[in-house]
Amino acid sequence: xxxxIKDFTFNSRECGSCPIRHxxxxxxxxxxxxxxxxxxxxYRTYEAGQPVLWAGDQxxxxxxxxSGIATLSQTMEDGRTQMVGLLLPSDFIGRPGRDFAPFxxxxxSDLTVCxxxxxxxxxxxxxxxxxxxxxxxxxxxxLDSAREWMLVLGRKTAREKIASLLAILTRRDAxxxxxxxxxxxxxxxxxTREAMADYLGLTLETVSRQISALKKAGIIVLEGKRHxxxxxxxxxxxxxxxxxxxxxxx
Amino acid sequence: xxxxIKDFTFNSRECGSCPIRHxxxxxxxxxxxxxxxxxxxxYRTYEAGQPVLWAGDQxxxxxxxxSGIATLSQTMEDGRTQMVGLLLPSDFIGRPGRDFAPFxxxxxSDLTVCxxxxxxxxxxxxxxxxxxxxxxxxxxxxLDSAREWMLVLGRKTAREKIASLLAILTRRDAxxxxxxxxxxxxxxxxxTREAMADYLGLTLETVSRQISALKKAGIIVLEGKRHxxxxxxxxxxxxxxxxxxxxxxx
DNA sequence: CGCAGTTTTGATGGACCTCAAAGACCGTGG
DNA sequence: CCACGGTCTTTGAGGTCCATCAAAACTGCG
Numbered sequence: 001x002x003x004x005i006k007d008f009t010f011n012s013r014e015c016g017s018c019p020i021r022h023x024x025x026x027x028x029x030x031x032x033x034x035x036x037x038x039x040x041x042x043y044r045t046y047e048a049g050q051p052v053l054w055a056g057d058q059x060x061x062x063x064x065x066x067s068g069i070a071t072l073s074q075t076m077e078d079g080r081t082q083m084v085g086l087l088l089p090s091d092f093i094g095r096p097g098r099d100f101a102p103f104x105x106x107x108x109s110d111l112t113v114c115x116x117x118x119x120x121x122x123x124x125x126x127x128x129x130x131x132x133x134x135x136x137x138x139x140x141x142x143l144d145s146a147r148e149w150m151l152v153l154g155r156k157t158a159r160e161k162i163a164s165l166l167a168i169l170t171r172r173d174a175x176x177x178x179x180x181x182x183x184x185x186x187x188x189x190x191x192t193r194e195a196m197a198d199y200l201g202l203t204l205e206t207v208s209r210q211i212s213a214l215k216k217a218g219i220i221v222l223e224g225k226r227h228x229x230x231x232x233x234x235x236x237x238x239x240x241x242x243x244x245x246x247x248x249x250x
Numbered sequence: 251x252x253x254x255i256k257d258f259t260f261n262s263r264e265c266g267s268c269p270i271r272h273x274x275x276x277x278x279x280x281x282x283x284x285x286x287x288x289x290x291x292x293y294r295t296y297e298a299g300q301p302v303l304w305a306g307d308q309x310x311x312x313x314x315x316x317s318g319i320a321t322l323s324q325t326m327e328d329g330r331t332q333m334v335g336l337l338l339p340s341d342f343i344g345r346p347g348r349d350f351a352p353f354x355x356x357x358x359s360d361l362t363v364c365x366x367x368x369x370x371x372x373x374x375x376x377x378x379x380x381x382x383x384x385x386x387x388x389x390x391x392x393l394d395s396a397r398e399w400m401l402v403l404g405r406k407t408a409r410e411k412i413a414s415l416l417a418i419l420t421r422r423d424a425x426x427x428x429x430x431x432x433x434x435x436x437x438x439x440x441x442t443r444e445a446m447a448d449y450l451g452l453t454l455e456t457v458s459r460q461i462s463a464l465k466k467a468g469i470i471v472l473e474g475k476r477h478x479x480x481x482x483x484x485x486x487x488x489x490x491x492x493x494x495x496x497x498x499x500x
Numbered sequence: 501c502g503c504a505g506t507t508t509t510g511a512t513g514g515a516c517c518t519c520a521a522a523g524a525c526c527g528t529g530g
Numbered sequence: 531c532c533a534c535g536g537t538c539t540t541t542g543a544g545g546t547c548c549a550t551c552a553a554a555a556c557t558g559c560g
Contacts (some may be wrong), residue, residue, distance in 0.1 A: 074401045082404040084397035095390050102394050129379060130355050136386045139393060140345050144352050146396040147334035151324045153403040154332040154451025159549065175308025193507060203549055208508055225557085226508065243327050408516070443539060453517055458540055475525080475539065 013043070018114070023090035024064040024139060028130040040120040046107040051230040052093070053105040061115040062094035068111035069190045072103045073198060085146070089174060092138055096122045109190060153201045156241055162202040162210040163239035166220065172232060187228045191208075215229070216240070253407040263293070268364070273340035274314040275388060278380040286378070288371040296320075296357040302343070311365040312344035318361035319440045322353045323448060333449040335396070338422060342388055346372045359376065359440060404453045406491055411450040412460040413489035420480060437478045464489070 013035045015021060026037055043066070046052055053059065065087050072085035084103060087093060093105060116124075120140060125131050154163050161184065166187065174181040189196075193211075197204040214220045219236055221229040230236050237244040265271060265284045276287055293316070301321060303309065317335050322335035336345060336352055343355060351403055366374075372492065374379050402414050420437050424430060439446075443461075447454040464470045471479040471485055480486050487494040 065456065072397070074397070076401070076405065076491055078491075080405045080491075083399040084390060084400045097387060097390070103397065129382070132386060136382060139348060139386065139389045140347070141395045143396060146393060146400065147322070147324070147353065150334045150396065150400060150403055151326070151332040155326065155330045184272055192505095201409055204507080205509085205550085206548060209548095213507075241326055241328075241330075244318070413510060432505085442537095454539080455541085459516095462540075 001227060002033045011056075011206045013038075015041075017073050018054070018066070019092040020064060020066055020080060020114075024066070024114075024180050025092050025131060025135050025187075027136045028131070029128065033130060036124060037116065039125070040116050042115050044113050044115055046111040046113075048109050048111075049056075050107050051104065052107055052111070053101040053103075055101055055104050057101045058099055059094050059101050059118060061117050061219060062096065063090065065089050065091045065173040066112040067116050068107060070105050070107050070193065072105055074103050079250050083195065085142070086199070087245045089130065089176075092117070092135065096125055108195060109245055117149050122229060130147075148224060158200075158202055158210050159213065159239060160241040162196075162207065163219075163236055164242070165196060165200060166214075166228065166230070167233075167236055167240050170233065181233045182232075183230075185230045185231065186217040204247060263288075265291075268316070270316055270340040270364075274364075275342050275381060275385050276314070278378070278384045279285050281377070283378050283380060285382075286374060287366065290366050290374070292365050294363050294365055297388070298357060298360040298361075298444045300357050300358055301354065302361070302363070303351040305351055305354050307351045307369060308349055309344050309351050311367050312342065312346065312371055313363040315339050315343065315366040316362040316364050318357060318362055318381075319494045320355050320357050321441075321445065322355055322448075324353050325389045332451065333445065333446045335392070337447070339426070342385065344368070346375055346385075358445060360414075408450075408452055408456050408460050409463065409489060410491040411452060412446075412457065412464060413469075413486055415446060415450060416464075416478065416480070417486055417490050418485075420483065420486075433480075433482050435480045435483060437480065439478060460484060 015026065015038050018024075021027065026034065029037065041079050044063070046068075054073065067089055070093075072087060073081055073083040075081045083157050085104070094101070096118070124134040124184060125135075134223075152161055156164060168180075169189070170181050170185055171189050173186065173187060191199070193204040193207045197207045200207065202210075211220070211222075218231070221231065223229065234244065265276065265288050268274075272278065276284060278350070279287060287384070298319075304407070305324065306361070317339055320337040320343075321333050322337060323331055323333040325331045337355070374484045375385075397423060402411055406414060416437065420435055423437055424435065441449070443454040446452075447457045450457065452460075461470070463473075465472055471481065473479065480482065484494065
């Protein structure tokens with residue numbers, strides 16, 4: 001089921017120069033532990049739009065996203081789709097102790113992942129506590145995020161949902177670049193209107209309308225379809241419905 | 251903020267005779283590891299309706315639910331509430347490595363929890379891999395559950411939501427009693443209509459109406475307000491919108 | 501240019517929310 | 531015993547937000 005294994009393009013195989021070295025599942029490893037990981041790792045790349053895993057597939061590897069973006073989603077028989085996670089650089093794919101993928105994983109941009117065959121990875125986890133500890137941390141963080149998203153899906157209006165999505169994407173962008181989100185931030189939307197709709201539990205038309213409404217209200221400025229300028233982050237936050245303490249973030 | 255510490259009522263302090271021994275965070279511990287856990291554990295009880303933790307509270311302990319049910323939920327400034335999890339016997343409360351509670355925890359029935367002070371528990375985790383391994387497993391399972399619930403919240407109709415909730419509660423009941431859900435199952439709803447609404451992202455009126463509709467359709471039979479009989483589990487499953495392979499469960 | 505994919509905008513309808521009132525259940529006290 | 535209040539639940543009437551259906555505008559590309 002795995003397709004599109006392009007030629008290896010990532011510029012270095014050395015863990016030491018890996019861009020996600022300090023945030024990924026391997027971030028707590030000592031040099032000797034890294035060496036052992038390095039022995040079993042390999043890179044894979046996928047083109048935008050291509051599937052990485054289908055729900056139900058046997059997973060013969062776990063992986064870290066090195067660059068690019070993927071979505072984690074679920075589809076019902078009649079086609080209704082719900083995105084359940086956005087996989088950004090340093091995020092982890094797969095889980096030790098389970099053989100089959102619970103959700104679809106699709107590359108939405110060109111994607112590079114750092115793979116470990118599952119069996120060796122599981123064995124290494126047994127002898128390397130720092131991997132398990134880091135994975136537990138990451139999983140707990142993801143669980144909190146998933147639960148926060150449940151509030152968005154269950155209780156927020158369409159407008160609040162859009163504002164929440166923009167705020168989250170802006171924050172992730174900011175933390176990636178070690179900034180605090182303030183005024184004048186810009187954001188390149190990695191998702192189509194349809195993908196946003198699938199993330200927010202809306203239709204693509206409603207997404208489009210609400211983005212237009214936020215634009216008309218001056219809360220965001222659009223340059224083209226995908227490039228968003230946020231004149232005042234606090235005003236955007238006010239539209240999310242969340243209480244906001246003014247600049248601090250988790 | 252923690253209130254209602256009733257007198258100790260749990261019938262035995264021995265881990266060996268603990269009803270959740272085989273499913274909780276301690277389920278993989280060896281006898282000597284259990285001994286050390288036993289040294290730092292203590293029980294707490296809460297009456298139905300009482301808060302265990304408020305979001306933002308400092309958490310001085312982590313805990314396992316021994317008996318009773320609690321909810322994990324989030325409330326917006328204007329009062330909109332979303333339940334993000336249901337805590338049943340053997341479920342874990344709190345997380346190592348974080349000081350403040352991210353969500354409200356409220357006892358919905360009389361509740362007994364087995365507490366460990368956070369610091370000693372974290373230290374013990376460092377020296378006892380079986381605890382961390384088990385906690386990782388449990389957290390990964392909860393993450394999958396949370397993501398499955400996102401589909402319910404984002405994409406399902408009110409009727410499908412109610413059916414999904416009934417199916418999940420029935421299954422948990424069944425697995426607790428080591429059965430497979432089949433025909434003629436009964437279920438005591440642990441939640442009020444309002445709590446169900448908060449779980450499903452609906453209003454309590456809509457919950458009530460959809461339950462009446464399922465009753466009228468013969469998919470469920472009510473005895474009183476809280477006792478539900480499910481004549482045919484497969485027919486209930488068909489109402490959830492999920493594909494169902496006929497009797498097998500995860 | 502012409503075509504396919506994406507996005508915007510409009511018109512309409514329906515699922516669910518809101519507001520309102522009455523019924524069911526339960527414990528308390530007269 | 532029944533009246534009484536409180537909580538939970540049901541049911542009804544009307545309104546609204548968002549989905550659905552439809553078509554046009556925009557974008558990139560062979």
